Amino acid sequence: MNLRHLIYICVAGLLALLQEVFFSAVDLFGMARVFVYPFLLLLLPVALSQMSMLAYGFGTGILVDILCGTPGLHTATFTSTAFMRRYIARLFLDKNEPETLPPCMGNMGVRFLLFPALLCLWHVGWLSAIDACSLFSPLYLLKRWLAGSLLTYLFMVLLYYLIPYNKSN
C-alpha cells in the first residue's frame, strides 16, 4: 500500500468523522441534509480501478454507518456512487485527457461543475430512496432528494476550492 492510498484512507476517515460530528444533525427545513464524505470521490484519480473504487466506497460507507448509527444505509449508497463515478466522469473527460488526475477543472474544464452535481444527485437520490424504502410520499422524497443534492453539491464545490490538492498537471 503506497502513501497515496494511505492518505486517501485517512481522508476518508476524516470525512466520515466530519459527517458524524458536524453534519449528521444538519437537516435544513426537515428536508435538506448535507453529506460531505462524497467529496472523497473528487480526490481520487479518475484512473483508479473500479475494484479500488468499490473498496473506498464500501469502506467509507461502513465507517460513516458505524459512526452515525445507520447500518448499511451509507454503505449501500456510497458503494454505488463510487462505482458510478468513473462512468459519470467519462461524460466530462475528453478522450485524450490523462486519467491519472482526480476530476477537476484542469481536465474537465467548466464542465467539472456538473460532475459533482451528477454525483450528488445519484448519491442523495439513492440514499433518500433507500432510506424511505417506498414511495409513500413521492413529492416529499423528490424535495428531499433535490434539496439534499443541492446542499451537498454546494459543500463539495466549496471544499474543492478550499482544500488545496493536486488539481492540474
Added chain:
Amino acid sequence: MHKLFAFLFSKLHWLVFVVLEVVALVWLFNERLYQRSIGLFSTNVVVGHIQTLSSELQSYMDLREANKQLLAENAALESKYLWLERAYARAAADTVRPLAAIPDSLLHRQSFDFRTARVVSYNDTNLNNHFTIDCGRDNGIRPDMPVMSATGVVGIVSVVSERYSVVIPLINPNLRLSCRVLGKGYVGSLRRVDADSRSTALLSDIPRHALIDVGDTIVTSGYSYTFPANLPVGYVSGTKNRKSGRASVLSIDGSEGVRVNLATDFDRLRFVYVMLIDPQAEVQAPEAGQSPKSKP
C-alpha cells in the same frame, strides 16, 4: 472457454459491486426496524407473487400427471361401475321366473330348474343367426337344453364349452319347432320366414279345418326331444279373415300358415334362462332300458 473466463474476469468489478451492495442492503434491512418491516412486507409481497406464480406453474405442469391419474381413476371407476351394473342386472334377472309353462288342465305341471345366463354376443349374418351366453359346461349346461326368456322360448343350446354356450334361436330359419295352439290342440311347425322381421314367425302345417283366432296362444307341443310341452312361444297375429272372422292364412315360400308374434323380444335380449333338463336323455333312457340320471 478461455475467452469466457477472460470476459467474466473483465466484468468482475460488476460482480463485486453487486455482492457489496447486497451485503450493505442485508445489513440495512436486518438492523433497521423500519427497513426490516418494509423489507419483510416487500419480500412477502414479492415472494407471495413468486410463490403464487410458481404454484400455478407447478399446477399447470402437474396437469399431465393429474390427467393421467384421473384417467386411470376414471377407468377403474368405469370398470367398477360396469361390474356393478352387470352384477345388478344379473341379480335382477335372477329374480325373474320365466313363463316356463302355460297351465293346461290336461297336462301335469312340471317344475324346472333354470340357469340364468347373459347374452355376450349375437351373430345375425346371413340369417344363420346364433348367440353366445356366458354359461357353459362348468355351469351344468349341456347341448340341446331349451333356452327361455322371461316371456317365452328363445332357442336351443347347440355347442357348449367350459364357460360359454352357443344358442340357436327360434329366429334361425333352419330351426323348426313343433307348436300347438293352446286350448285347441292344433299342432303345427313354427319357423321364421320373414328375413326382415325378428319378431314374427309362421306356424304352418296346421290342418286346413283348424279354427285359429288372432290372439291365440302358441305353445310348444311337446313332440320334441328338446322342448317340454306348453312353453309359451308366441301369439297368433295378422289380420282377420273377413268371411270367417278367424286369423288369415298366409302363404309364404310355399308354406301356408298363420303369422305368429314371438313372445320373446330378440332385439332386447340380455339375459336368458337355460332349462336344466335333458329331455333327450329322459326320452332315450326308457328306450335303452336305463335310468336317465345314469347318463352323463
